[in-house]
Amino acid sequence: MDKMPVEADFSKCPGGVNPATRKPSLIHLVLLSGGSGVRLWPLSNESRSKQFLKVLRDEQGRPVSMVQRVLAQIGQASANVDVTIATCISQENSIRSQVEGEYSLVLEPERRDTAPAIMLACAHLAMEQGVREGDTVVVMPIDTYADQEYYDRVTLLDRAVQSGAADLVLLGVEPTCPTGKYGYIVPTSREGSLWPVERFTEKPSVEVAQTLVENGALWNCGVFAFRLGYMTNITRKHVEAESFDELRGRYSSLPKISFDYEIVEKANSIAVVPYAGTWKDLGTWNTLTDEMAEAYSGRVVVDEPTCENVHVVNETGFPLVVAGLSDSVIVATPDGILVSGKEASANIKVQVAKAAETRPMYEKRRWGEYRVIDSSVFPDGRKALTKELVVRQGRQLSYQRHMRRSEVWTIVSGEGEAVLDGEVRKLLPGSVVNVEKKTMHAMRAFGCDLHAIEVQLGDILVEEDIERFGNYWN
Incomplete structure (x- = not known):
């Protein structure tokens, strides 16, 4: 990284406007919801990621997930923000079931690391949401455990970006101890409220971390701020696209690499805003249990x-x-x-x-939940998978079809309806529904939860063998 001077006092914005008196603008917050949190297995897995586990408590003592806690804190922040959540397709149902209010959702067609995920989210801001290239974008993890001040720092990040002090502005955490678990941001000085960055050290030994802390280094907490145009210009160097859909369709052309390696370490000018409050990565059982109620x-x-x-x-x-x-x-x-x-x-x-090489045995969905009861492979190569489905009252499975398997539903309790290729039939306890391959089908529950046993039969039984066509019932 080439080091360039940084104005640490926010003295001027472009055009000679004082940031202290500048009219507050809308800050575009991009929340990254990525990994599955495998270190919290078996509670967390590919289908039920750690950020959605309701193991924390809000101020009223109600169970909340990391995602819900973060969104609540963002709602209380002093900054004027809108929210875009960047995530993978497998987390869409969890996001929609836990996040309320106004937000935009950007779905990666495949997992490719943080650099392409941020590029895709910024393309959505520019091409779908009509955000100006000069506006501030702040990227944050969606599963951080921190004080409210951490989110109030968004205003300082915006001021730093709009002052033109640096192309890229980071948030750095004052270390509470020397540890090799985190990366470090090494500033050239610690004067003022915005410090120029000299270099980075990625997960050092404890001995090196001790020296870094003594010399004033900060933990890198994965928060980045920049003007939208800064990122869209970088994206164009990899993929030229006329629309967001075109860029998403060419997502595999973007580099599969972290934002730190692809963007941060190549930036010409970087500054950091310090933060000295509580900050934890609840990614392991020893850190998560400290906060479990x-x-x-x-x-x-x-x-x-x-x-x-x-x-x-x-x-x-x-x-x-x-x-x-x-x-x-x-x-x-x-x-x-x-x-x-x-x-x-x-x-x-x-x-x-x-x-964790086997498929998840339990998963919550927008319509309810399922639990795998049994899995069998027969001598002729055919497979059978048995699930218990619970369709919540008033909800429905999407109208869908499968190309590699058939299904048999046996209703255990509750009432509802099933539809097969447009033909609707009533469901009662004891009802049996045969769903052949390629048949369009859906199911919904009426006055109470609908419990069903589903037996899948075929040569390939995977969640990916599904083509959805929205909801059949309004």
Whole structure:
């Protein structure tokens, strides 16, 4: 990175306007909702990412997810912002079910890392939302655990960008200890409220981290601010597109690389706004359990005289007994069982990846939820997958079809309707519906939840074998 001087006092905006008196403009906040949080397996997986787990509490003591907590804090921020959420297709249902209010949703056609995800979101701002190239864009993770001041800092980031002090402005966290878990931002000085950046150090050893902290380095928390035109110009160097749909269709042409490596380390001028409040990455069990409101969840019996600093989550219907453990986490779900020391839980990514190779056994959807009961492979190569579906009252499965499998629905309880190629039939307890391959079909629940057993039959049984056509019923 070529180092350039940075004006640290926000003395002038373009055109000689003082930022302190500049009329507040709309700041465009891009929230990245990416990874699946595999280090929180088996509670978190590809279909149920960590940011959607309701393990935190709001001010009224109600359970909330990381996503809901972050959006609530953004709503309380002093900045004038709109929100765009950049995520992958597999997280669309979770986002729509948990995020209320006005926001834009940008879906990656495939996962390619943070640089292309941010490029796609910025293209949506420019081409679909009509945002001006001179407006400020602030990119933040959607699953940060921080104080309200962290989100109020968005105003300072906007002022720094609009002052022309640097092409790229970061938010840096004052370290509370030397650690090798995070990257570091090394400023050339610590004067004023905006510091020029000299260089970056990515996840150093504890010894190097100690030296960095002593020399005034900050943790890199993954917050970036820039003018929209700065990013759209970079995107054009990779893909020239006349519309957002064209760019999204050529998404695989964008570089599969992180924003830090592709953009930050190549920037000509970078500055950082410091933040000294609470900031945590709740990506491992030892950090998440520090903020969990309840030590035990589910059908759990703990011998408390012999246990200390133990957290237990049991999502199965089986009783779970814990005795003689300390500084540990025990998690049991339909997808698997984890027993680990809290400190060791931060370093089991490889082991978890091996254990999580099978498909998710439980998933929540906008229409309800499903749980895999059984999976079989027969001598002739045919496969069978049995699920328990719960369609919530008044909701419906999308009108859809499958190319590689047939399905049989047996209604266990509740009432509703099914549709097969436009023909609607009533559903009651005991009803059986045969859905052949390529048949358009949907199901909805009436006055109460509809419980059904679904048996899938075919040579390939995957969630990707589905083509949706919106809702059949309004």
